[in-house]
Amino acid sequence: MAVDSVGSLGTARQLSVQGLECRRGERSLFGAVSFVVHRGEIVWLRGANGQGKTSLLRTLAGLSAPEAGTIEWSEPPASRRLLYIAHANALKEDLSVTESLRFLLRLGGDAPADSVITASLERFGMASRRDAPVRTLSQGQRRRVALARLAAQREPSTWLLDEPFDALDATGIETLNAIIVEHARRGGSIVMTSHVPLTIAEPAPLVVMLESPVVA
Amino acid sequence: MGALMSAPPAGPQEGALPLGAAAPGAETAPSGLFAALIARDLRLAARRRADALLPIAFFTVAVSLFPFGIGPEAQTLRQIAPGIVWVAALLAAMISVTQLYALDLADGSLEQMLLASPPGLAIGLVAAKAAAHWLVTGLPLVIVAPLFGLMFDMQGVSIATLTFSLLLGTPILSLLGGLGAALTLGLRSGAALLILLIVPLCIPALIFGAGAVSQVDAGLSARGHLSLLGAFLIFTALMAPPATAAALRIATD
Numbered sequence: 249m250a251v252d253s254v255g256s257l258g259t260a261r262q263l264s265v266q267g268l269e270c271r272r273g274e275r276s277l278f279g280a281v282s283f284v285v286h287r288g289e290i291v292w293l294r295g296a297n298g299q300g301k302t303s304l305l306r307t308l309a310g311l312s313a314p315e316a317g318t319i320e321w322s323e324p325p326a327s328r329r330l331l332y333i334a335h336a337n338a339l340k341e342d343l344s345v346t347e348s349l350r351f352l353l354r355l356g357g358d359a360p361a362d363s364v365i366t367a368s369l370e371r372f373g374m375a376s377r378r379d380a381p382v383r384t385l386s387q388g389q390r391r392r393v394a395l396a397r398l399a400a401q402r403e404p405s406t407w408l409l410d411e412p413f414d415a416l417d418a419t420g421i422e423t424l425n426a427i428i429v430e431h432a433r434r435g436g437s438i439v440m441t442s443h444v445p446l447t448i449a450e451p452a453p454l455v456v457m458l459e460s461p462v463v464a
Numbered sequence: 465m466g467a468l469m470s471a472p473p474a475g476p477q478e479g480a481l482p483l484g485a486a487a488p489g490a491e492t493a494p495s496g497l498f499a500a501l502i503a504r505d506l507r508l509a510a511r512r513r514a515d516a517l518l519p520i521a522f523f524t525v526a527v528s529l530f531p532f533g534i535g536p537e538a539q540t541l542r543q544i545a546p547g548i549v550w551v552a553a554l555l556a557a558m559i560s561v562t563q564l565y566a567l568d569l570a571d572g573s574l575e576q577m578l579l580a581s582p583p584g585l586a587i588g589l590v591a592a593k594a595a596a597h598w599l600v601t602g603l604p605l606v607i608v609a610p611l612f613g614l615m616f617d618m619q620g621v622s623i624a625t626l627t628f629s630l631l632l633g634t635p636i637l638s639l640l641g642g643l644g645a646a647l648t649l650g651l652r653s654g655a656a657l658l659i660l661l662i663v664p665l666c667i668p669a670l671i672f673g674a675g676a677v678s679q680v681d682a683g684l685s686a687r688g689h690l691s692l693l694g695a696f697l698i699f700t701a702l703m704a705p706p707a708t709a710a711a712l713r714i715a716t717d
Contacts, residue, residue: 311575312717332579336572342511343504354500355580 261286261322262406262437263308268317269461270303277303278458280317287404287435290428292446295458301441302335304458305408308439329405331356333412337394341383345374345393348382352397364400371399372423387415395420398427404435413444421447497585498592501577505596519560519601520608526552527612538617545616546626546677550670553605553630554637558663560601561641562648562655564593565712569649575716578709586709594635594642594705602634618677625680625690629673632693636669639704646711668696 263285270277277300285291293301306312308319309332321328339348346365353360360368369375372392382390395412407428413421425448428438432451446453509516530548531541568574577589609630613623644662648654676689 309579311578311713330579332575334572334575336570336575338572338576340504340508340571340573342508347504347507351500351504352576354497355576357580359496 262289263322263439264318264320265308266318266320268304268307268319269315270300270307270312271315272300272303276315276461279461281456281458282317283454283456285406285437285439287437288432288451289437290432290446290448290451290453291437291439292453292455293439293441293458294455299458299460301458302410305332305410305439305441306334309408329357329403330408331397331401331405332408332410333394333397334410335414337390339382339390339393342381344379344381345369345385346378349393349396349400352394353400356397358400360400365396368396368399369393371427372396372420388417388420391415392420395424395427398424398431401431401436402434404431404437407431407436407438407440409438409440411441411443413442497580498588498595501589501592502596502599505593506599509596509600515563516600519556520604522559523552523556523605524608526555528615531615541616542618542622542681545613545618546622546629546674547670548616549609549612549626549630550633550674553602553609553634554663554666554670556605557601557634557637557641558644558659561597561638561645562658564597564642564645565649565715566645566654569716574712578712578716586712587705590642590646590705590708590712591701594638594708597642598635598638602630602638605634606630619681622677622680625686626673626677629676629686629690629693632690632697633669633673636693636697636700637666639700639708640665643704643708643711646708646715649712649715669693672696 261284265284266282267280268282269280277298278295281304283291293304295301303312307314309330311332323329338352343351346362346369349365349368350360353365366375366378369378372395374389374392374396377385377389382393385393391412391414395416398407401407412424416424421444425446428440429448429450432438527548530544534540534544565574568577578586580586580589606627609627610623613626618626640662641658644658647661648658651657672689672693676686676693679686679689
């Protein structure tokens with residue numbers, strides 16, 4: 249069943265998921281899930297550990313194939329702007345913070361100037377460590393560097409965030425919340441997982457609860 | 465079935481926030497990303513010198529040991545030198561290629577590369593990884609090959625042919641090695657399986673490469689062997705990157 253909703257900006261739908269099922273080996277992860285994401289919306293995927301939240305995000309990103317169901321994007325693949333931040337930070341131990349962030353932004357299709365990189369790091373309080381090798385950073389600092397990609401974004405793209413609050417302290421969480429809200433306000437959409445309760449009030453996140461599949 | 469509802473607002477509401485001060489720069493051209501990935505891998509190799517120098521060290525030791533085992537007979541060494549150099553180059557490429565994608569998989573970089581914008585760029589990035597691998601491991605072998613030619617008492621024209629055949633052939637080893645690394649990514653005993661899978665595919669390069677030098681030594685033209693080696697390089701350059709990208713997608717699924 250598809251559950252539709254009016255987007256917080258009352259704008260076009262960005263993504264439509266219908267009857268999606270994912271499987272890991274012989275195990276079906278969750279019952280068929282349907283939801284629609286409009287521009288300016290935040291969707292919070294919830295479920296128990298091992299319920300398939302990461303698998304669902306990877307499937308939306310195109311890294312995994314669904315077992316059943318459809319995923320329809322409003323834009324063709326060539327013009328679709330998608331940013332996926334996974335559990336792993338995709339940082340290289342032997343590169344500096346700036347080198348790592350620059351490369352990740354390039355992968356996303358941008359050729360960022362130094363000022364953009366510095367401003368993005370500054371947003372997460374990491375500008376002073378811009379030349380430090382990634383291997384010298386704590387887990388929380390690494391997460392901040394990975395999330396600095398979000399601060400460099402100005403397009404209303406779709407963000408897929410897998411436990412983005414992991415390892416962040418209160419300041420980091422506050423900064424990330426602010427960046428997510430800014431993105432939603434400019435018409436971007438966010439699909440995210442989080443075990444940390446969301447403290448974003450406006451736009452109110454829509455919750456998609458993943459439930460165990462019905463066993464016949 | 466997934467249920468969708470509004471989450472209750474909780475915690476402090478964010479006030480009106482300025483847009484990020486940062487604006488992305490110009491879009492990256494695919495060629496720019498290709499160069500960026502090569503530059504990144506070269507930078508990483510420069511910062512992990514011990515790992516980067518291992519293939520060339522292996523090549524040097526392996527080739528240097530043969531004269532001790534076979535004996536100092538110059539004619540014999542001259543005759544077997546092309547085969548020894550080519551086999552050592554092949555094995556050096558194989559031992560270095562096993563980790564080509566493993567670290568990128570472990571730290572999450574590989575997923576980001578497969579999602580690189582615009583879609584379809586993954587094939588170019590695979591080619592860039594192979595190019596970087598060749599620059600780190602293949603090119604040094606090509607550069608030192610003349611020294612080993614002198615050590616084996618080869619003639620100048622034979623050394624030139626050997627070097628040129630390695631120039632054509634070592635990119636094949638990097639491309640096919642990358643395919644093997646992708647096919648065995650995440651598998652236990654993947655390195656052993658990689659060698660079993662890929663070494664047979666490299667045998668044509670070995671035959672044409674070493675054969676070209678033998679032709680010259682016999683007073684014949686090496687053009688035929690080198691042309692076939694060049695054709696094999698073109699075929700591999702066209703076929704290996706898409707196959708590698710597909711294998712990586714399967715490995716990360």
